[in-house]
Amino acid sequence: IARHLYNFFVADEPQVPAWSVEPPQDPDAIDELVKAYFDSDGDMRHIMRTLFNSDSFKNAMFKKVKSPTELVAGVLKLGGSLGDLPQPQMTAFTQATTLMGQMLLNPPTVEGWHTGKEWIDGGTLNERINFAVQHVGDIEKPGVQDIIGRLGGSELSPQEFTEACLDLVGPVDVGGQTLGTLMEYAESGGTLDLSDDKAREQSIPRIVHMIQMIVSSKEYQFA
Structure with a gap:
């Protein structure tokens, strides 16, 4: 879920079938979203708030x-x-x-x-x-x-x-x-x-x- 959100809102990731062998280009950003997922018991509002307030999103032009x-x-x-x-x-x-x-x-x-x-x-x-x-x-x-x-x-x-x-x-x-x-x-x-x-x-x-x-x-x- 975290990697899909990163791929859609932040920066292009490798194609989904390759995710099992290719690591994320920004592991720290993915880890931050994963933590938000577990901290909120999967509350998408909290996860999206974390994403939109992150440095990776703000610097993603x-x-x-x-x-x-x-x-x-x-x-x-x-x-x-x-x-x-x-x-x-x-x-x-x-x-x-x-x-x-x-x-x-x-x-x-x-x-x-x-x-x-x-x-x-x-x-x-x-x-x-x-x-x-x-x-x-x-x-x-x-x-x-x-x-x-x-x-x-x-x-x-x-x-x-x-x-x-x-x-x-x-x-x-x-x-x-x-x-x-x-x-x-x-x-x-x-x-x-x-x-x-x-x-x-x-x-x-x-x-x-x-x-x-x-x-x-x-x-x-x-x-």
Whole structure:
């Protein structure tokens, strides 16, 4: 029970069949949950309170690969596409998760889906990136318009432009290589001018492309 909770809420563990031979990556965290289980006679409220107050949970940013459902839902939220539900295009969204390896309500076995890094292979990664890039590339999406509006009405240096987009898209914490690529793109266009309507209109393609680069980064695949 403790390891399942850790795997779901904190960080990806090896697949369940391997648990008998592969130890937990954070034995102390598992032991803390086991102790909470016995101390409370199996009271899940106490166990979950222990988990959510633990250092392992508080420091668990970007340690889990997003499931296809999490990725699609996050991209739809980012684009402001959820609106009133249900929507006719919901079928297309469920088809997208299927192409990424997760057919909703239909796991491959009673064990469920193999999660973590097993969500990712050459084909599914391509589907994930294409879905995200295509969705945020539509400047008519309310969420994209919101990001453009929240960048302000003045000039932004390449560094300010990059940092603002990372914050508005996530926030997304990127590594040095990804940050370098984003900065290189931002610097190639110089200062981002949002000081008037004409300048803003000319800057929109740069903003959209920056957003697309962020959602196609390896860091965006993690939650």
